[in-house]
Amino acid sequence: MTEAAEPSNAIRLGYARVSTRGQDHAAQLDLLNAAGCREIVEETISTRRKDRSKLRAARKPC
Numbered sequence: 001m002t003e004a005a006e007p008s009n010a011i012r013l014g015y016a017r018v019s020t021r022g023q024d025h026a027a028q029l030d031l032l033n034a035a036g037c038r039e040i041v042e043e044t045i046s047t048r049r050k051d052r053s054k055l056r057a058a059r060k061p062c
Helices: 026-034 053-059
Strands: 013-018 039-044
Touching: 013 026, 013 053, 026 039, 039 053
Parallel strands: 013 039
Antiparallel strands: none
């Protein structure tokens, strides 16, 4: 099975989330950058919260 090529103007968006302010996004950011993400959204929010506003906003079509 072959993967479809990304358009040359595609922007790979990454999402990094931690649950508490005592944690950091560093390891996730390293992986997202290595994956070629040109834009990365960071959010600190508990897994108990269903409304992740930054993720929702990032997923909206342009």
